[in-house]
Amino acid sequence: MSQTRKSIILATAIVVCFGLTIYLLATRPFDAGGSEFREVVEKGPRVPVVCINPECKHTGKMRAKVADDDWPKPCPVCRMATLYRSCRCPNCRQPTAMKHDAKGTVVCSNCGKSFQLLLQGKESGEGLEMSGP
Numbered sequence: 051m052s053q054t055r056k057s058i059i060l061a062t063a064i065v066v067c068f069g070l071t072i073y074l075l076a077t078r079p080f081d082a083g084g085s086e087f088r089e090v091v092e093k094g095p096r097v098p099v100v101c102i103n104p105e106c107k108h109t110g111k112m113r114a115k116v117a118d119d120d121w122p123k124p125c126p127v128c129r130m131a132t133l134y135r136s137c138r139c140p141n142c143r144q145p146t147a148m149k150h151d152a153k154g155t156v157v158c159s160n161c162g163k164s165f166q167l168l169l170q171g172k173e174s175g176e177g178l179e180m181s182g183p
Contacts (some may be wrong), residue, residue, distance in 0.1 A: 100136035101125040102147050102159060109136065109145055121148075140165050 094115035101108040106128035114123075114135065125133040134147035142161040150156045154167040 098136045098145060099123075099133050100145050100147050100159075101128060101130075101133050102149070103128050103130050103132040106130070106132070108133070137167070139163070 093113035095113065096111040097114045099108075099110055099112050099114075102122075103125065106125055108125055108127040110126075112123075112126075112133075121134050122131045123133045124131050134149055136145040137148050137156070138144070139146045139158040139161060141163045142158060144158070144160040146156065146158045146160055148156060148167065150167050155164050156167055157164045
């Protein structure tokens with residue numbers, strides 16, 4: 051193949067790649083994270099959740115305000131009001147529902163052992179911390 055032909059093929063490939071890049075940038079909506087930020091402000095951050103229905107046991111994440119005390123919520127899988135915020139048990143390391151008593155004691159739904167949550171003031175908007183055995 052001649053040097054001129056190689057140059058033409060290379061130039062064509064560069065122009066096609068450049069054109070494709072311009073097309074993809076022009077057709078992709080540019081948001082710079084604005085809608086994600088608005089969603090976090092309006093609905094809260096994504097928090098881990100677990101369904102305590104023994105037939106479902108769905109785990110995942112959903113948006114919820116930090117100071118949201120309206121639990122349980124309807125599970126997106128089984129549609130029952132058995133969805134709780136979850137945390138990782140310090141004993142078995144499995145996700146468990148953060149169903150706690152007034153003192154912050156949680157009983158793990160997997161291993162049955164209890165552990166303490168360090169409950170912080172609702173007015174401050176701070177979250178929950180965990181302390182292991």
